Amino acid sequence: MLGLTPFRVGWFSEGVNQLIRKPRAPEYMDEKPLDKQPGVPYGKDSAAINIQRGRDHGLLPYVEIVKLCSEGTVLTSSFDDLYKLGLMSKENADLLKRIYAAVEDIDMWVGIQLEDHMSGAITGPSASTPNNCISTRKMTDFISIWKGRKLPSLQ
Numbered sequence: 001m002l003g004l005t006p007f008r009v010g011w012f013s014e015g016v017n018q019l020i021r022k023p024r025a026p027e028y029m030d031e032k033p034l035d036k037q038p039g040v041p042y043g044k045d046s047a048a049i050n051i052q053r054g055r056d057h058g059l060l061p062y063v064e065i066v067k068l069c070s071e072g073t074v075l076t077s078s079f080d081d082l083y084k085l086g087l088m089s090k091e092n093a094d095l096l097k098r099i100y101a102a103v104e105d106i107d108m109w110v111g112i113q114l115e116d117h118m119s120g121a122i123t124g125p126s127a128s129t130p131n132n133c134i135s136t137r138k139m140t141d142f143i144s145i146w147k148g149r150k151l152p153s154l155q
Helices: 008-020 046-056 062-069 079-084 090-099 108-114 136-147
Strands: none
Touching: 046 108, 062 108, 079 090, 090 108
16 A cells, blocks of 8 residues: 555545645645535545546656656655755655655655745646646656656657
8 A cells, every 4th residue: 555554544634635725725726525416525535536546557656756857866765855855844744754654655646735836836846847847748758667668758
């Protein structure tokens, strides 16, 4: 289960919800469930869906995305590195430490959501332009590297 012990699974969803529901989150990241049916008090959880999609498609963990986006200049080997290297706040790094067994287990979507936002942007450096590291072309490269084979790049 990618570094999550069964006991921590409940902490995981609660912890992620605490982080992505902060006031600084964009309007589209509100607490309204997706596909809520009339008369049913719940719907689909967009955070859980995005995390599962990443796992289903074999996307690289967050720390590998940071390494690739920085062209190998930002190397993360501990939860403390997440804030010491300026990727996110100490509060967010500490919460991830409670949720994940190892820094290498952080899901890409979760890590990107928790990055400190760039000036004038609604995302951090891994998902922002002009860096534009997370794009269709680069995602193809990330997936192929992770799966151990090189696929043709989209041009």
